[in-house]
Each structure stands twice: as structure tokens, then as C-alpha cells.
Amino acid sequence: MDQALNILVARLLAHRFIPRRDPLARRALIDESFREHLEHRLAECGLQLLENPYAEYIAIGLKPEMEDWVFGEGENWLSNNMGLPRDAIALLVVIWALIILPKRERQIARAASAGDTQSDMFGEQKPIAHGEEMAPGVPEDAIYADFGKKLGGKTRFSANLGQLAKLGFVVRRNKLIFEGPLLDLMIDYARLAPRIIEGALGEVLKLSGTRIAAAPEADGEEADEAVELGD
Template identity: 80%
Template structure:
């Protein structure tokens, strides 16, 4: 492992995430040899590189098979390593569904329309969609009106939202909730999206997604 790879690993461990536009992050995404060495070292540590072509950041996470060993087993098993209570996790899933799902649908549709970037040498180093695909924010008051009482009331809602912001999942600005660096990385779209789209939140979220999409159409 060379110094550049050591620096990248140290930065990921210290900062938890770095933007894909960072030179070392970009190299990890386009230089096959560099990435193989990086992933080998992560594997030795029980970690994996977290990235997807739709996200603006990269990060590292725990290998799934080590969850029980790290977080405990049975009644002591923790669903996360960030100290999030259940109502905070529920709020996180709701925000992911309101912010990331509509954005991802647009990104996939755009990718299918213009063709993917596999022929582009640097395609893997950048998100498939760019600035115009940044997820719009959702109003805090609207989210609370729809879900607040089910998620512990006003005090718990505010406290949990603040914790999600501190952890990098969301950004709060002018009473709006925006996508944070980790929101599109730490939740597995392939596993979570079908459960939400076909599950209990489907009907509840449908109206919210349609409202967001209508607003976006009006702004185009």
C-alpha cells in the first residue's frame, strides 16, 4: 500500500466520507490497481468501500457478515453503530424515501434516456447525474405534520432530526431538510426501495412524492 492509499484510508476513517470530486477518491474510482489494493486493505480490516454512481460522496462501512460480532447478538444486537433510537431510524427511513427515492427515479430515467457512461473512462468517478439532479429539500413542518406524532411528538422529532443532521444524513437550512453526504450511501437502495415502494409506507409516501415531482415540473 502506497502513501496515497494510506492517506485516503486515514481521511475516510477520520472524516467518515469525502466527495467523489476529491483527487484521491476519483483515483480510487478510475484506477483499477489503486482500488484493488485499497479494497484488499479494507477487507483485512473487516471494512468495505461504500460508493454508488448516483452519490456525491464515498465512505467506508462494516462488512455485513461482521455485524453480529461488532454490534452484539440476540437481544443486545444493535441495528446501527451511531446510537440512533428506533424513532430516529424510522425518521431516517422516511426522509430517505421522501428525498432519495424521487431523485433516484429521475436519475435512472435520465440514464436510460441518454445512455449510461460506461464508455466514459471517468464515468465511475462521478455521479451519473449532476447539479440539476440535486435532491430538493422537504419542509420540516410538512414532514412533522405527516409523521411527527407517530415518531414521538415534537420534542423527539426535533431531537432526532438534529441528530441525523449531526451525523451527516441530512442538512437543515431555513426550515427545509436537504440530502446530507451519507443519506444516499448508508442506506441500501436495492434492499430498501422495494420494501418502501411495495410496503406499508407506499400509500403514505405516494402523495408526498407526487407533490415534490409536481413542484419540480413547475420549476423546469
Template identity: 85%
Template sequence: MDQALNILLAKLLAQRFIPRSDPLARRALVDETFREGLERRLDDCGMQLLENPYAQYIAIGLKPEMEDWVFGEGENWLSNNMGLPRDAIALLVVVWALIILPKRERQIARAAQVGDTQSDLFGADKPITHGEEVSSGVPEDAIYADFGKKLGGKARFAMNLGQLAKLGFVVRRNKMIYEGPLLDLMLDYSKLAPRIINGALAEVLQLSGTQLALDTEGED
């Protein structure tokens, strides 16, 4: 088991994320002993496993109590460890709200209808999708038309979008933006979704909770 754990940890550190379909990733999700060994090894170096039953990938990240030590405190605090400026983070949140939020609402509704639950500590060996769930893409031009001026203008928008793609948050194809491997893992749905749905970011996103609900229904 030690060799398998070493391989999985090396892959996660080198590749930053791996698909749930990877044999060792599946083992970490369904084998309790293997999962506990992985979590102990990560905990020893201040890291934690990042996964949720709705995501297609798994990754690793800092434990919350290590953030101050790694990122600094007070004026030295860094908002992230990927070198993203504020306008890029704002763009990331907009893209997350337009792609992941509607997809997750559909997944949760479908899971509730068939009685699935996330109470299983180790999850399933594949995301809860009930049929292959593909997140909808959004046109780059549409996002720029709505938010481009607020996010720094055309040059900054293009540069930040390229950075998000390079980091694995989004995939760009034919002027469309699609979910990347890290988009559903690195942003905390439980914290961010209520802020968006309840209107804390409505002025930026120009979407109310009612509009989001209607958009979600329209995707089915």
C-alpha cells in the same frame, strides 16, 4: 501508491466521508490497481468501500459478514452503530423516501435515455447526473405535520432531526431538510426502494407506488 492509500484511508476514517471530487477519491474510482489496493486494505479489517455512481460522496462501512461480530447477536443485536433510537431511524427512512427516492428515479430514467450503465466496476469519476442534479429539499414543518405524532411528538422530532444532521444524513437550512453526505450511501437503495414503492411502508409513509411515480414525474 502505499502513501496515497494511507492518506485516503486516514481521511475516510477521520472524516467519515469525502466528496467524489477529492483527487484520491477520483483515483479510487477510475484507477483499477489503486481501487484493488484500497479494497484489499479495507477487507483486511472487515470494512468495505461505500459508493454508487449516483452519490456525491464515498465512505466506508462494515462488511455484512462482520455485522454479527461487531453489533452482537440475538437480544444483544444493535440496529445501528450510530446510537439512533427507533423513532430516529423511522424519521431517517421517511426523509430518505422523500428526498433520495425521487432523485434516484430521475437519475436512473435519465441514464437509461442516454444509454449510460452502471456495469463499469469502477464507475465514473463523478456521479451519473447529466447536468448538476440537486435533490429537492423538504420543509421540516410539512414532515412534522404528516409524521410528527407517529415519530414521538415535537420534542422527539426536533431532537432526532438534529441527530440526523449531526451524523451527516441531512442538512438543515431555513426550516428545510436537504440531502446530507451520507443519506445516499448508508441506506441500501436496492433493498429499501422496492419495499417503499411496493407498499410495505405505505401505512407509515402514506404514499403508494403510484403516488411516488407521479411525484417523481412532477419533479422533472
């Protein structure tokens, strides 16, 4: 088991994410003992496993209690450890709201109609959508028309979009933006979705004709950051 754990942790650190269908990823999701050892190994380094039954990948991020130590406090607080400036973080949240929120609504509705409650704490070997859920691409030009000027103009918009693609948050094809491996993992849906839907961005998205999913019941704890941190 130790060798398998070492390999899995090393791969997650090196690649930042691995497919859910990978044999070691599947083992981490369905083997209770292996999962416990993995979580203990990661916790010793201040990390936690990032996965949800709707995502096609798994990844690792900082444990919440380590955020102050990594990012500092007050005026020295860093927004992330990926080198993303504030306008890139804003663009990331906009893209997440346009792609993940509508997709999640469809996934939840499909799971409910199938009577799939995902009661198993370790999840299934495959995400709820079983790989069939492919979020439609969002036109780059449309996002720029709505938000580009507020996000630094054409040059900054293009540079930030390229950075998000390089980090695995999005995939760009034929002037369309698609979900990348990390988009549904690095942002905490339960914490951010209510703030978007009930806040100013939700109003902007509604005005632009984008349908967004209903927010889950909030647990009362406000998130300071939108992006979970990788290695």
C-alpha cells in the same frame, strides 16, 4: 501507492465521507489497481467501500459478515453504531424515502435517455447526474405533520432531526430538509427500496402525494438493517 492508500483510508475514517471529486476518491474509482488495494486494505479491518454512481460522496461501512460480531445477536442486536435510537432510524428512513427515491427515479430516467449504462465496474469520475441533480428540500413541518406524533412528538422529532444533521445524513436550511453527504450512501437502495415501495410506508407516502421510484428487481436476500455502518 501505500502512502496514498494510508491517506485515503485515514481521511475516510476521520471524516466519514469525502467528495467524489477529491483526487484520491477519483483515483479509487478509476484506477483498477488502486481500487483493489484499497478494498483489500479495508477488508482486512472488516470494512468495505461505499459508493454508487449516483452519489456525490464516497464512504466506508461494515462488511455484511461483520455485522453479527459488531451488533450482537437476538435481543442484544444494535440497530447502528452511530448512537441513533429507533425513532431516529425511523425518521431517517422516512426522509430517505421522500428525498432519495424520487431523485433516483429522475437519475435513472436521465441515464437511460442518454444511453449511459455505467458498464464500467469502477464507475466514472463523477456521478451519473454530474452534480446537476439537486433534490428539492422537504419541509420539516410537513414531515412532522405526517409522522411526528408517531416518532415521539415535537421534542423527540427535533432532537432526532438535529442528530441526523450532525451525522451528515441531512442538511437543514430555512425549515427545509435537504440531502446530506451520507443519505445516499449509508442506506442500501437495492435492498430497502422494494420494501418501502411494496410495504406500508409506500402506501403512506402515496397517500401523502409523494411520488416514489419503481423498485429494482430484488435479489431475494432480505435486509435486516437499513443503515450501513461507518467507521
